[in-house]
Amino acid sequence: MTDERKTDILQRLKSVEGHVRGIGRMVEEEAYCIDVVNQILAIQRALKKVSSRMLDQHLHHCVTNAIQGTGNSQKEQILGELIQVFEASSKA
């Protein structure tokens, strides 16, 4: 992973972590339920962006290498993983 991309992803995760902590404070202070739920939805959107960056990285490196490589079973494994992640993501 390039340093730039790594820094970007780590910053996004730091921001999600702070956001989750902030939601904890909202719950402690008995904030309005709908406001809490909306903040959780915002975190979920932020996490999806992180997943999407990770997958972009994965497609350009691991998947590309596996497909250009000679091992058919490795290629099958890596494509199977992608399908699984796709299915799990559209359910998560």
Place this chain on the structure above:
Amino acid sequence: MTDERKTDILQRLKSVEGHVRGIGRMVEEEAYCIDVVNQILAIQRALKKVSSRMLDQHLHHCVTNAIQGTGNSQKEQILGELIQVFEASSKA
């Protein structure tokens, strides 16, 4: 909110926060992309449980009170919010 429910939700959020920090470490140590994405999916499932508990609370208290109350505009507002959260959740 009962103390019991509040404690449950706060513990879930603490656990999510630690989980996000753990993913940061995975990214720093250049873990396999698919493993990172799968951990993010696990966090999203945990956050959905928190949302679901908050909504359960909301339905039993705010929504119930608004519907049993006399204000029609307040009832409309609270049902409108529910529909919005439902729509946003199925997209988040």
Place this chain on the structure above:
Amino acid sequence: MTDERKTDILQRLKSVEGHVRGIGRMVEEEAYCIDVVNQILAIQRALKKVSSRMLDQHLHHCVTNAIQGTGNSQKEQILGELIQVFEASSKA
């Protein structure tokens, strides 16, 4: 349900049905996979709108009546159903 709302929902379902048939034709004619997937995503968005209209109807009638009624077990059942639908929707 008002006639107007019923007609609106039935028209949306008719349109989804035609859309699904159209996707069948795309598959028969070996259309580009990504185009097929994007059409399926469009159908899923259309179906979510139908669900959202049905839930709006449900909240304004069945849920309102149950909460204003005297039966506590009926109220619990109807709120439990809502939470289940919320959880299933954010996974579907």
Place this chain on the structure above:
Amino acid sequence: MTDERKTDILQRLKSVEGHVRGIGRMVEEEAYCIDVVNQILAIQRALKKVSSRMLDQHLHHCVTNAIQGTGNSQKEQILGELIQVFEASSKA
């Protein structure tokens, strides 16, 4: 696409089409809202399976060919499309 896979996908779409028609009848007969919403959720799960089969096909053919090919811009395009479909799917 192999004939077998094509037949499988076309049968799934036919079944979804019939299912949507069945939901129209439920709405006409004023079935319970929650039952209608649950049937719509079942259709959405069925459609996700179709998307997943299409993507599997896509990864094994178009994506594999593009990555093994010489055109870098074509490779970028096909990976960009995959990321877009991934993002749209986790929102749809």
